Amino acid sequence: MKSSRQLSKIVNIFLHIIALVFTYFLLQGGSLIIQNLPNRHTQIQLEDYLDKSQLDALNKSLDARNLEAETLGFNQQSVRTELDGLKEVLAIQQQNYKEMLASRYVTEDSQSNNQVEQIRKRIEQGRVAITDATQKENQLEQSLLQNQQSRSQIQQEIRNLKQDARKIMREEQRSNTLKAFLIRLLFVLPLMAIAVFLFKRYRDSNYWPFVYGWGYFSLYAFFIELVPYFPSYGGYVRSIVGIAACFLIGRFLIHKLQDYLEKKREMEQRDEESRRSSLQNNERNLENSFEKIHKGICPSCDRKFASPDNKYCVYCGLCIKRECGSCNTLQMSFNQFCFECGEPHREEQGNEGSADKAVEHNRSASSSPPAPSSA
Ligand SMILES: [Zn+2]
Ligand SMILES: [Zn+2]
Incomplete structure (x- = not known):
């Protein structure tokens, strides 16, 4: 709905704004509906799918095993320290024993026999103690190993539990x-x-702002509220929807183009006068025609006519410029009144010469039609 009249222009701007505001309110209402939809993407957590009691029991026994490992480690450390001490003492005693035996050979002191005997006994006791401590250490080592095994078993069970839940x-x-x-x-x-x-x-009715507003609204709903929720089963659904959408849009455009070309072809069949009257039968068409001519495009066949001085479109023979019937000033053939003398331009009256020319031109054009460049 374009018009060059000043008030129409202003109202049109407001109508565009109204279309956008209408869209805005539709969106607001729509988002309220969407928000209240059941089954909105609620946050799902892994914890909701775990067997709580089983997990707790496993965690508890893992904690107990950890504590046990700590105690075992501590005990092992102290046994090792004890063992080191015993070994050190034994080494000293053995050294003493050797030295004493050596000195006994020299002194032949019978009293030292008792001392030697005592040291020998202590060495014996020390050896027994070392054996005991070593045994103890081995046992602790064994327990630690078992503890580690059962810990990793529990950890595996916890992993399995989580995997199933996931x-x-x-x-x-x-x-x-x-x-x-x-x-x-x-x-x-x-x-x-x-x-x-x-x-x-x-879309061309007087209520077009609401049609456009609704259109924007539904586009928003489609792209923002629906597209992100396309389920992605390995991307299949998304690809299929994408392919289908491209195909439908492409088909729509191809049909549109064919309709357009068909309409133009049909128009080119008609004579100049009937084409001209349909190009200026209402204000909108008339203004469109003026606009196209200003851009150097023939309003009838939509091709660029060769030069802005052309009186006729070289493709379809539409008269673009002609002389005023009363003052002979050259001007746009779509002018409703002469810009020089103000005479109204009526088809029958104003273009005796030029209309004949146009018809004649058109006739010759239709007998040998120019090859349509865009067909
Ligand atoms: Zn043309
Ligand atoms: Zn005139």
Whole structure:
């Protein structure tokens, strides 16, 4: 709905704003509905899928094993220290024993026999103590090994428990996204359908701001509220939807282009006068025609006519410029009144010469039509 009249221009700007504001309020209402939809993407946590009591029991026994390992380690350390001490004492006693035996040979002191005997006994006791401590250390080593085994077993059980829970959680997540998607689809699809219907039928009506507002709204709903929720089963659904959307849009555009070319072809079949009257039969068409001519494009066949001085389109023979019937000033053939003398330009009256020329030109054009460059 374009118009160059000043008031229309201002109102048009406001109507565009109204379309956007209308979209805004639709979006607000829509987002409220979406927010209140059941099964919105609730945060799923792994903890919700774990067998709590089993996990607690496992954790508790793991803690006990850890504590036990700590105690065992501590005991082992003290046994080792004790063993080192015993070995040191034994070494000293053995040294003493050797020295005493050597001195006894020299002194032949019978009293030292008792001392030697005592030291020998102590050495014997020391050896027994070392054997005991070593045994103890070995036992502790064994217990630590067992403790480690049972700890890693418990850890494995905990891992298995979590893995099972994760599997269930993933399945739940997948079905949740699918549900969310289907619910959204149920809302967005009718919106899109209504938008397409309104656009097809009412986009040129006086109520176009509402048609456009609804269209923006449904596009937003589709791209922001639906597309991110496309379930991605290895990307298949997304790819299929993408392929289908591309195909449908492409087909729509191809049909549009064919319709357009068909319309132009059909128009080119008609004579200059009937084409001209359809190009200026209402204000909008007239203004479109002026606009195209200003850009150097023929309003009838949409091709660029060779030069701005052309009186006729070299492709379809539409008269673009002609002389005023009363003052002979050259001007745009779509002018409703002469810009020089103000005479109204009427088809029958104003273009005796030029209309004949146009018809004649058109006739010759249709007998040997120019090869349409865009067909
Ligand atoms: Zn043309
Ligand atoms: Zn004139």
